[in-house]
Amino acid sequence: MSKQPLVGIVMGSDNDYGIMVETAKALKELGIAFEMTVTSAHRTPERTGKYVREARERGLKVLVAGAGAAAHLAGVVASETTLPVIAVPIDATSLQGLDALLAMVQMPAGIPVATMAIGKAGARNAGIFAAQILAAGDEEMAGRLSAQRKKMAEGVEAKSRSLQERLAQDGFAD
Amino acid sequence: MSKQPLVGIVMGSDNDYGIMVETAKALKELGIAFEMTVTSAHRTPERTGKYVREARERGLKVLVAGAGAAAHLAGVVASETTLPVIAVPIDATSLQGLDALLAMVQMPAGIPVATMAIGKAGARNAGIFAAQILAAGDEEMAGRLSAQRKKMAEGVEAKSRSLQERLAQDGFAD
Amino acid sequence: MSKQPLVGIVMGSDNDYGIMVETAKALKELGIAFEMTVTSAHRTPERTGKYVREARERGLKVLVAGAGAAAHLAGVVASETTLPVIAVPIDATSLQGLDALLAMVQMPAGIPVATMAIGKAGARNAGIFAAQILAAGDEEMAGRLSAQRKKMAEGVEAKSRSLQERLAQDGFAD
Amino acid sequence: MSKQPLVGIVMGSDNDYGIMVETAKALKELGIAFEMTVTSAHRTPERTGKYVREARERGLKVLVAGAGAAAHLAGVVASETTLPVIAVPIDATSLQGLDALLAMVQMPAGIPVATMAIGKAGARNAGIFAAQILAAGDEEMAGRLSAQRKKMAEGVEAKSRSLQERLAQDGFAD
């Protein structure tokens, strides 16, 4: 893993770490250096703005923002940079992430935010999508992504084989 | 109406004027000076930040923010000031304002935003609520609000009388 | 904390105390005296009306109403006073607070209610927003709010530093 | 139709007349005298309270309340009487009546409100349901309701016959 972080992961609260660590894991699997920061669109607007405005010159290529509730973080990040911003809505209120999803995905024309699924699946996909962006100019990365896909497909096949045993155990064998 | 604006109305796009003019009308009826500005959380973050940070010293007492879609404007405004911020969600997408409502009302602990109803009713109420805030230290304003309430009640009674004629016209008189 | 309550917190049921105590905590932190009452829009309409009609002369400046389900309390309170009314929707049914939110925020033109987020975040913000209203004519209160913001920002920075250790523990250090 | 109104129809705004006239029509068809009033839970709380508290002694047996948005009218009416209260949610905002439905139907334990469908179907059913309540002690009314049902059934059969012609016209006859 190169030392220079290419992906900056920001989250609105350290409560979101349990979700956003999935982005970290996905990036680590693919050998992509990243950094992770807590910064809030609402509680630390200055800190957030400063982080984002310096991101490009610090060598970051992609930003990932995870937040719940009225999840403004990704939009606020995107408003300060033309780097690609990936959003992970987090289920942090009684509305189960629907609030965060709509607050992230319904961005107005002009300032795109690439929204992933709510929660852990979305956080993992944010890491993989960041890799797909980096792979545009990096053949080796493209290769790693293809290998990952192949491994996933083999995992599905293995699980299908295990399922047959489970069916037999549960009395469904003829 | 005093010349010095006490209420600053901001909106994310001039498309929102048709809704936000209701706030202006309500303030004018109550004799409260205001100003109105287009500024976007996403397209002009710097302009928005500057406007809000100077608001208090420019004599503004209340800020009203109207926006649609992933309506971050009120939250972004609130993140830069401790003045009371009133939010008006606008029905600007196929999701009929539910996106704007959730993006405004579900603010995290620490940074309140006072959310009104979606659309024109909410915009009018933003103006009245601003007056209620100002009335805390202004007996005359409190009197104007009471007078407005009385007039509303009389309007309901007048409408109820007209309804009787309509019922007769429609053949429901006994 | 002054003895004379400036904020009246009402809730529809004592089951709501666990949420509404967040408003109390926020007010206490900011040194604002308050009182708290159980009164129901539906079970004790008279009691509710009497409380609200006497509020202004008893010296209350802001009312906060917390309720769940078909949460009429804030609207009923607002119908009897021109004091600013802040609403806290509570997740008290299988619909997870969406019913309370819509029953509070969608007030018709003429009678504003300032709606906060569903649950604890909203209850805490109700206290802070009450302080923002009081700060309109109280420089010292404005100062306390600014200090609170600064402390919040420092908290975020501290959490971001702790996060680095957690990342290292979890094996993400390079 | 007896002169003494047995059903009181209240609505929050005269804008709701186009919907609530369906209740009036249904009652007229079934020969039930009614009265219709505009009164708002929020704009005229006193007027609403007075109307409801006098309803029983004025000879009313059932109350029907139609309202849109944060539709508190039915709940407020029900809080002041033990007469049966029927609620008609009206589609009056961008949320298409879902707000009014939830604000009416999700009443807390102790104060029931009988909610009908959103809009015209619900308004018509409010009239029929009022008749069903009155029919508890009125055999003749029960007979009229049975006759109405029979006529409805015949209407369905007639429409099914017409449908065959339409199918033939549209080229679906074999």
Next chain:
Amino acid sequence: MSKQPLVGIVMGSDNDYGIMVETAKALKELGIAFEMTVTSAHRTPERTGKYVREARERGLKVLVAGAGAAAHLAGVVASETTLPVIAVPIDATSLQGLDALLAMVQMPAGIPVATMAIGKAGARNAGIFAAQILAAGDEEMAGRLSAQRKKMAEGVEAKSRSLQERLAQDGFAD
């Protein structure tokens, strides 16, 4: 409590007993005899039809139907009688009762169903509402309902007093 049941409670599954027992309790408190039956709109259509068609002649005055999921029971019951039918939507699927609510409340014009809140609050209110229907021709029942209301109001006041102690315990006394 008279022996002759006046209210028939039907439910689609005995799983619904935990909810529908609230209707039974409310009726017992008010001294109204009732009966309770499991019958399904889908699994036992014949049984359901027979029960409902015989209800009036068996002396029942009101029917209460509780069901979850695609809750057709109340509508199917209402289609076979002109007795008043009260519906209790039950939270029995992952959609948390929203499916049952819409399947009950959105009845087409002609066949009313009086829908209560989802779950226990609605079940209790179904019992009270049945009493309100019976009270139309029963002064004593009307008296019992008024007494119940008074007791509820006293309960709220008592809870408000207890709250003051709790506030003191939690350190909010001045």
Next chain:
Amino acid sequence: MSKQPLVGIVMGSDNDYGIMVETAKALKELGIAFEMTVTSAHRTPERTGKYVREARERGLKVLVAGAGAAAHLAGVVASETTLPVIAVPIDATSLQGLDALLAMVQMPAGIPVATMAIGKAGARNAGIFAAQILAAGDEEMAGRLSAQRKKMAEGVEAKSRSLQERLAQDGFAD
């Protein structure tokens, strides 16, 4: 097209014809004889029951039920037969078909209903799905379905070619 109808299409109201005619068209295209009837779960329960109980012996193999609002028709039909029942939710209220969808699809265990999409797409698919059921024992029908698929695919290709011209007209040709 054989004279003996194999598919029975029922709808709750003749207002639904504009949607359900899509089922008729799909069946006609595939050479499957059908019949179409108006019958309501609520207004004509007897008629509905009789129609469904006689369906199998009258030679019908599949039933299609279209309805809006609290759409009980498909469930009521399914409760009276073990023939496959296909449901088409219709957008007939302010809730845009969501009520009909949930009232149809959320059937309890034991009585399946095969739900299609809301509106015209669903009505057309009901016809095609009926054909897929019939094709289980009818090789020729299976062939017709394959031919239809091939034609659809060719249609997509043709539209893609036309799109290139439209792009050129709109000035996007390089």
Next chain:
Amino acid sequence: MSKQPLVGIVMGSDNDYGIMVETAKALKELGIAFEMTVTSAHRTPERTGKYVREARERGLKVLVAGAGAAAHLAGVVASETTLPVIAVPIDATSLQGLDALLAMVQMPAGIPVATMAIGKAGARNAGIFAAQILAAGDEEMAGRLSAQRKKMAEGVEAKSRSLQERLAQDGFAD
């Protein structure tokens, strides 16, 4: 149970087994041979396509697809075959199956998917519906389905009898 599987059950992940085993149980009860496979629309598109394209010639008559989240599996399966495809939406995300339901049921015109209820009820009904399809050309299967219905009805009656004891135990006997 015949050895030759007539129904192919596919699921997107082995996590779905706990739900989809209900389809297996229902089929076993009705004596229908089936097979069960894990295959993902997204992780193993090739495997999914191959499985579906060979299904008809391998003797399968019906396919059942269970999936959660953006549940594309049923649609992808249906796009590759004209066999009837039954979809079971699974509650696998914070949105409680609403995402899977809409992603399955809202199929465009031309490619039907027969959607069942979310979760276990839907999975069981998928098995019964598959039997109803097979019963089109199989009188004995039709008989088994009728017998199952009769048993279900008897179960409801038995539960209603038990309920009377429970009522007595709970003190509701007169």
Next chain:
Amino acid sequence: MSKQPLVGIVMGSDNDYGIMVETAKALKELGIAFEMTVTSAHRTPERTGKYVREARERGLKVLVAGAGAAAHLAGVVASETTLPVIAVPIDATSLQGLDALLAMVQMPAGIPVATMAIGKAGARNAGIFAAQILAAGDEEMAGRLSAQRKKMAEGVEAKSRSLQERLAQDGFAD
């Protein structure tokens, strides 16, 4: 604009052209060559698969997929490539794009899809986001994006100035 397309825009139906042309416009403004194709996940699975599998070797760097209803297209495209896939949900049914949004954004872990807002705003942002991806390795493109942002900000300021005239015309000048 280079001749070699770098972005492939696919849509499920030519009805979606009115929305997806916004992606084309955004790309043209930024000088990025693209191609546009109609291909359906359901009606032409083979065509879709072939297009996507050849995309990388044909020189495409980003794929954009627009679809409505049960919008599987983006997920199906993503399942066949490791190129970044951007999804545009289209409001094409009575559910107003909520179905398409959930069917696109809720992708399972492993296969990311970058979802934009519903409709035109999302389609425009898909074009800009594609440019942001390409700008990772293209300084000149990054410059064009910055210039576009600056122009947007100037547009907001110009609109704010025009608003002052409109306010004066509408009689709000002091």
